[in-house]
Amino acid sequence: MGVEIQVHVNGKSFQNEVDPRLLLVHYLREVLGLTGTHIGCETSLCGACTVLIDGHPVKSCTMLAVQADGAEITTVEGLSSLPEAGGGLHPIQEGFWEKHGLQCGFCTPGMMLAAVGLLRENPSPTHAQIRRALDGNLCRCTGYQHIVEAVEYAARKLRAHKR
Amino acid sequence: MIPAAFEYFAPKSLDEALRLVARHGDEAKLLAGGHSLLPLMKLRLSAPRYVVDIGRIRSLRSIREEGGRIVIGALATHHDVEASELLRITCPLLPETAAEIGDVQVRNRGTVGGSLAHADPAADYPAAILALDAEIVATSSSGTRVIPAAEYFVDLLTTQLRPGEILTEVRIPRTGENSGAAYRKLHQPASHFALAGAAARVTLGPGEKIESVAIGITGVAVNAYRATAAEQMLIGKKAAPKLLAEAAEKVTDGIDPLGDIHASAAYRRAAAAVYARRALEAAIARAGGKKA
Numbered sequence: 104m105g106v107e108i109q110v111h112v113n114g115k116s117f118q119n120e121v122d123p124r125l126l127l128v129h130y131l132r133e134v135l136g137l138t139g140t141h142i143g144c145e146t147s148l149c150g151a152c153t154v155l156i157d158g159h160p161v162k163s164c165t166m167l168a169v170q171a172d173g174a175e176i177t178t179v180e181g182l183s184s185l186p187e188a189g190g191g192l193h194p195i196q197e198g199f200w201e202k203h204g205l206q207c208g209f210c211t212p213g214m215m216l217a218a219v220g221l222l223r224e225n226p227s228p229t230h231a232q233i234r235r236a237l238d239g240n241l242c243r244c245t246g247y248q249h250i251v252e253a254v255e256y257a258a259r260k261l262r263a264h265k266r
Numbered sequence: 267m268i269p270a271a272f273e274y275f276a277p278k279s280l281d282e283a284l285r286l287v288a289r290h291g292d293e294a295k296l297l298a299g300g301h302s303l304l305p306l307m308k309l310r311l312s313a314p315r316y317v318v319d320i321g322r323i324r325s326l327r328s329i330r331e332e333g334g335r336i337v338i339g340a341l342a343t344h345h346d347v348e349a350s351e352l353l354r355i356t357c358p359l360l361p362e363t364a365a366e367i368g369d370v371q372v373r374n375r376g377t378v379g380g381s382l383a384h385a386d387p388a389a390d391y392p393a394a395i396l397a398l399d400a401e402i403v404a405t406s407s408s409g410t411r412v413i414p415a416a417e418y419f420v421d422l423l424t425t426q427l428r429p430g431e432i433l434t435e436v437r438i439p440r441t442g443e444n445s446g447a448a449y450r451k452l453h454q455p456a457s458h459f460a461l462a463g464a465a466a467r468v469t470l471g472p473g474e475k476i477e478s479v480a481i482g483i484t485g486v487a488v489n490a491y492r493a494t495a496a497e498q499m500l501i502g503k504k505a506a507p508k509l510l511a512e513a514a515e516k517v518t519d520g521i522d523p524l525g526d527i528h529a530s531a532a533y534r535r536a537a538a539a540v541y542a543r544r545a546l547e548a549a550i551a552r553a554g555g556k557k558a
Binding site: 104106122123124126129145146147148150153156159160161162164165166167169170172217220221235236238239240 | 267268269270271272273274276297300301304305307308317319321345368369370371372374375456457458
């Protein structure tokens with residue numbers, strides 16, 4: 104039996120009838136066609152499926168679509184339309200570009216959303232705080248150093264933007 | 267990994283949720299943040315016929331002071347606990363424990379009530395709840411029942427909760443003067459679950475003697491437990507390093523530690539002693555007004 108849900112994804116409103124067992128990540132990818140949210144481990148460990156729910160990073164493989172009813176969701180596709188992006192790339196996207204924060208790119212969407220969640224709570228994080236905020240996101244290519252630098256780049260840019 | 271099909275309910279009030287669990291008994295599973303239940307359902311280790319999502323019952327999410335106690339609603343997330351100013355001031359052991367759970371994303375969804383109802387043998391809260399002498403409040407359609415933490419954990423994934431009951435809140439007594447508490451754990455690097463975790467609460471009396479002490483141990487046995495043999499060894503004595511180390515060796519007395527691919531039973535026993543000693547040292551330092 105389907106359940107009616109209404110969600111706001113990247114600023115747009117969607118209404119769908121979904122099977123209660125449908126995971127949020129499958130809803131985003133298969134129903135809405137937003138395939139930027141990746142499926143990695145499916146066991147809440149790797150963080151590739153991280154999205155923002157009401158501004159907070161969560162693992163969309165460990166949430167039912169029905170639990171997101173009424174929620175405001177941001178996926179990687181929505182980063183450039185956030186106000187702080189100013190119509191271009193979001194500062195975190197720019198940071199990953201400038202600091203070479205990726206190699207294969209599979210973990211990148213989740214990394215960026217976890218980082219955006221951090222920077223909203225803490226605009227000036229230390230190295231240790233960045234690493235702690237990305238603790239739930241695994242990268243098998245970079246060794247993390249460039250990712251941390253990408254987040255620092257975004258933090259600087261966002262602080263300058265606010266001034 | 268897709269859960270088996272189920273019928274879904276999203277009650278808006280506790281009364282509505284209680285009616286649903288009363289009607290469906292143990293065919294129904296309660297869903298809060300879903301960070302214990304959904305992984306089990308995805309592996310099909312759990313395939314409930316009915317899922318009652320209590321995540322929308324807002325009244326269960328508060329953290330407040332009431333009648334000289336701290337009351338934590340079952341739906342408070344680990345992040346809520348970690349960030350609570352009230353808890354930082356009145357019961358810093360809980361924010362310290364919450365900060366050790368999983369990762370940011372897990373802490374944003376996982377709840378106090380969900381963790382305690384699931385009772386994973388390696389969960390973090392049980393150690394703290396035991397050390398704090400907390401009370402667990404279970405509500406059913408026939409009323410509420412208060413379960414002392416020391417009696418709450420029964421066996422592997424098994425608590426005193428009965429079908430038809432919902433864990434609605436946790437009550438924490440205020441700690442007195444000259445008290446300190448700490449949680450220390452050895453975490454499994456991938457899941458961050460505790461391979462051994464120890465929470466200690468200590469009150470110091472005149473002459474720095476240990477007036478009262480409570481030690482909760484998690485990750486080691488089928489369920490979290492109070493390390494009473496170690497506690498008894500410490501009461502009334504001056505907190506000397508040698509005594510703490512000797513008492514910490516006793517935290518697995520009478521316990522049959524778990525052994526698995528992550529850690530053998532002998533390793534868990536050794537780790538429990540180390541982390542219990544560290545928790546005791548930090549708790550005693552804090553009780554004496556020092557930073558630790």
